[in-house]
Amino acid sequence: MRSPILELDDLQVHFSTRSGELHAVDGVSLSIAPGETLGLVGESGSGKSVTARAIMRLVPTPPGRYAGGRILFEGKDLLTLSEREMQAMRGHQISMVFQDPMTFLNPVYTAGEQVAEAIRTHQGASRADAKAQTIELFRTVGIPNAEARFSAYPHELSGGLRQRVMISMALSSRPRLLIADEPTTALDVTIQAQILDLLRNLQQEFGMSILLITHDLGVVAEMCDKVAVMYAGRIVEEASIEPIFDNPGHPYTNGLLEAIPNASNDGAPFRPIPGSPPDLARLPPGCRFAPRCRYRQEICISTPPPMVQIAPGHDALCHFAGEYKKNLVEVPTPAVSR
Amino acid sequence: MSAIATELSPELEPLSDTPSSWNMLFWRFRRNRKAVAGACIIGFLLFLMIFAPWLAPKDPLHGDLASTLKAPGEDFLLGADRNGRDVLSRLIWGSRTALGGAFAVVLISELIGVPIGIVAGYRGGWFDTIISRILDVMLAFPPLLLSLAIVAAFGPSLKNVVISLGVLYVPFIARVVRGVTLVQREMTYSEAAKAMGYPNRRIIFRHILPNCLGPVIVVSTLDLAYAMLDLAALSFLGLGVQPPTPDWGAMLSEGQGVLLTSPHLSLAAGFMILISVLGFNLLGDGLSDVLDPRQGQG
Amino acid sequence: MTRLIVSRLATLIPLMLIATSIVFFLVRFVPGDPVRIMVGGQRISPANVENIRHQYRLDKPLLAQYGYWLNDLAHGSLGDSFRQRAPVRDLVLDRLPITLELAAYSFLISMVISIPLGIISALRRNSWIDVGASFFSLIGASSPVFFTSILLILIFAYKLNWMPALGQGDGGWDTVKHLTLPSIALGLSLAAITTRITRNGMIEALSQDYMVTARAKGLSPRSIVFKHALRNAMVPIVTVAGLQFGFLLAGTVLVEYTFGIGGLGSLLVDSVQRRDYPVVQGATVFIAIAFIILNLTVDILYALIDPRVTY
Numbered sequence: 047m048r049s050p051i052l053e054l055d056d057l058q059v060h061f062s063t064r065s066g067e068l069h070a071v072d073g074v075s076l077s078i079a080p081g082e083t084l085g086l087v088g089e090s091g092s093g094k095s096v097t098a099r100a101i102m103r104l105v106p107t108p109p110g111r112y113a114g115g116r117i118l119f120e121g122k123d124l125l126t127l128s129e130r131e132m133q134a135m136r137g138h139q140i141s142m143v144f145q146d147p148m149t150f151l152n153p154v155y156t157a158g159e160q161v162a163e164a165i166r167t168h169q170g171a172s173r174a175d176a177k178a179q180t181i182e183l184f185r186t187v188g189i190p191n192a193e194a195r196f197s198a199y200p201h202e203l204s205g206g207l208r209q210r211v212m213i214s215m216a217l218s219s220r221p222r223l224l225i226a227d228e229p230t231t232a233l234d235v236t237i238q239a240q241i242l243d244l245l246r247n248l249q250q251e252f253g254m255s256i257l258l259i260t261h262d263l264g265v266v267a268e269m270c271d272k273v274a275v276m277y278a279g280r281i282v283e284e285a286s287i288e289p290i291f292d293n294p295g296h297p298y299t300n301g302l303l304e305a306i307p308n309a310s311n312d313g314a315p316f317r318p319i320p321g322s323p324p325d326l327a328r329l330p331p332g333c334r335f336a337p338r339c340r341y342r343q344e345i346c347i348s349t350p351p352p353m354v355q356i357a358p359g360h361d362a363l364c365h366f367a368g369e370y371k372k373n374l375v376e377v378p379t380p381a382v383s384r
Numbered sequence: 385m386s387a388i389a390t391e392l393s394p395e396l397e398p399l400s401d402t403p404s405s406w407n408m409l410f411w412r413f414r415r416n417r418k419a420v421a422g423a424c425i426i427g428f429l430l431f432l433m434i435f436a437p438w439l440a441p442k443d444p445l446h447g448d449l450a451s452t453l454k455a456p457g458e459d460f461l462l463g464a465d466r467n468g469r470d471v472l473s474r475l476i477w478g479s480r481t482a483l484g485g486a487f488a489v490v491l492i493s494e495l496i497g498v499p500i501g502i503v504a505g506y507r508g509g510w511f512d513t514i515i516s517r518i519l520d521v522m523l524a525f526p527p528l529l530l531s532l533a534i535v536a537a538f539g540p541s542l543k544n545v546v547i548s549l550g551v552l553y554v555p556f557i558a559r560v561v562r563g564v565t566l567v568q569r570e571m572t573y574s575e576a577a578k579a580m581g582y583p584n585r586r587i588i589f590r591h592i593l594p595n596c597l598g599p600v601i602v603v604s605t606l607d608l609a610y611a612m613l614d615l616a617a618l619s620f621l622g623l624g625v626q627p628p629t630p631d632w633g634a635m636l637s638e639g640q641g642v643l644l645t646s647p648h649l650s651l652a653a654g655f656m657i658l659i660s661v662l663g664f665n666l667l668g669d670g671l672s673d674v675l676d677p678r679q680g681q682g
Numbered sequence: 683m684t685r686l687i688v689s690r691l692a693t694l695i696p697l698m699l700i701a702t703s704i705v706f707f708l709v710r711f712v713p714g715d716p717v718r719i720m721v722g723g724q725r726i727s728p729a730n731v732e733n734i735r736h737q738y739r740l741d742k743p744l745l746a747q748y749g750y751w752l753n754d755l756a757h758g759s760l761g762d763s764f765r766q767r768a769p770v771r772d773l774v775l776d777r778l779p780i781t782l783e784l785a786a787y788s789f790l791i792s793m794v795i796s797i798p799l800g801i802i803s804a805l806r807r808n809s810w811i812d813v814g815a816s817f818f819s820l821i822g823a824s825s826p827v828f829f830t831s832i833l834l835i836l837i838f839a840y841k842l843n844w845m846p847a848l849g850q851g852d853g854g855w856d857t858v859k860h861l862t863l864p865s866i867a868l869g870l871s872l873a874a875i876t877t878r879i880t881r882n883g884m885i886e887a888l889s890q891d892y893m894v895t896a897r898a899k900g901l902s903p904r905s906i907v908f909k910h911a912l913r914n915a916m917v918p919i920v921t922v923a924g925l926q927f928g929f930l931l932a933g934t935v936l937v938e939y940t941f942g943i944g945g946l947g948s949l950l951v952d953s954v955q956r957r958d959y960p961v962v963q964g965a966t967v968f969i970a971i972a973f974i975i976l977n978l979t980v981d982i983l984y985a986l987i988d989p990r991v992t993y
Contacts, residue, residue: 136900149891154913164899199989521700526928536954536962537708620828654829662824
């Protein structure tokens, strides 16, 4: 296997709050190979967005704190870089696309200015040169009328166009890694498909890796080579795309799949996961998913589960990884702590 | 991000006129340092104002030339002014024109402004348009300058200054009341009340006025601060309170003539103005936090 | 942009008309005979009284006087002073420059103090500098500008002897020196409010999502704060600066009076004290016009800063 472009090694990101130290990212390890797309999946509050921002070192400190682990980008630990060195990385080697292109674009500058600014920052290009490059980029990401759109303000553009502007900004310096944080969540369904298509095409054109943060397994199925499922600050399952959908190794992944209407064709009923993710300040002693798990046993409540290999490249954080369905003595109604 | 969002935001209970919500307001008030500090200052000033005759060690109007510009000491705690009058006594008595004047200004502006705001907001239409235009024009001009023109016409006196400022402060109150009325009128319960055949009077007194109370109190408190500043300024210019009546603005101005030799005259008077205005500003800021907790956080 | 200016002017002209009319009629409601007031205590023959009455058109009916006044105004004339034998316009124009200098200097000082202070407070929330700045805001907003002036005179003119205490100097550097204390006094009052607005505007801007984008682009902290946050915070700052012009104009009256500067403000106060109505009227109209022009400028600036403003 080629050496990974990004490797998270036991990353810990904590937040100090009034209710104590919250482990928002609690020992996350994952890796992305060059040209690969990794989907990071989870409910809101699972820590996936914090993980994404942590890679860019965008977590505000305080209240955040990088409490441990390493973020290896091309073998270099980003956590050891100075702020100035990190600045040179952001938007240059690693870029990010955000969820809501309306609030993530500055309302008082034109779309073009904001993209050109990134080009001038990283390539030291002249104003005119940056403008020409921006217009070229606008064409690449499929913005019609690119020249005129350079001087349009964000509020004058549609949601889809704004997201294309965001993408062109992220790609302006041909990054090695693109982190896309829910890039289609705020968009209309038809536009979503277009943006995903665009990302896929651009990935081939630019040869970059993508870390795709989403709560939507449908998007994952369409885009990703590998998936990591996150729950309460931890990766609970990691695998390539087929096994995840065919044979989810963790009850939580299974639950996510069952929660998609018409996702599985085995005729299983649409069944949302009961309850909500645990309060990070009051985590259960055993498996963090146990209180919501249909298949839980005594051991799940008392003892934290180990990471179990189900097959090469397919691991799950579960006492009964891959075999939990055998436990189904069907707990009638799961004891949900709300 | 999500980790931070899990923190519970403190109490955000809506105001209603149950006794417990009054207790709640009082509790919030007591916890608000600004409000408490402001209330203490104002309380002290009210005390001075009410008990001036007993508190002042000397007659504020009579002085003897022998003690002209006497330095602070045993006989005159804060010294004597150019006419040999006791500065401390004049400061204590001065609270009457300062506070009394400011209260009168704000009272006048409320008496005119609240009805205007309610009628404009409640009736709407051309009436509202005309009233709003006039209020805008008035707001576009600093009260102090217009008041100068009015005093030029009617002659300098505390009464003229108070009346002119009172009228010029109308837009501040009227605008707020009009805004609240508009919102309340649109609220469904007012609509429902109307549908059930309640007379307008009842809607106004039962629904609109109680809701105006909070904003009017906040604006009035801040207006008191402005009124004190404007009144003091006009007296300082010799256009407000006329001698020999003790007044802080006038005392500051008198003291300026002997600033080099007896700076305490101006300093004492100026300090009183500053503290009083500060009191109203603190109380006003604090009250707006207390009455509208959504804005007060952060 | 032209459309904005035209539409603004269209709403401002009636505003000006109303303001000037209020001043006109107010002065006409004066109790007592203006001629008697004009000549002070002097004995004067009835023929002379008639003469003066005619000269100042006081023998005409009120509405006719109003018509003349508007007509004169349209021709750039503000009538003649009762007390000084000079056209009001000349008196006003004579006093105007020093007032403008004072206002501009004060405004500059307030900006130089408040914007950096507001930015630092926002960046270092709850630090000693933030606490100090909010203390400064409270005191600055509560201290009457004439009291601040007197404190400054005491400290910098009398105790330290750094600056002259009174007067307006004889032009050039000397005037700058004389205007420094008055401008600081007025500037501090203005800065009190602007500091607070800058701080809150910056905190608001810094908490926005687009600040994350700016960081993710790899921009330096400097351009994040100054380019991305400050530009957004300028919107409330400009709004408040616009509202402050009224305060600034009123402030120049007080500061000029305190420091003995012969500007428009002290002309106004003198004329009020001497009941020289044409001058009061003229000076007020002039201030109104200045005020309106400044407001127009603010509206234009506002549209330049915030592209979302529609007109």
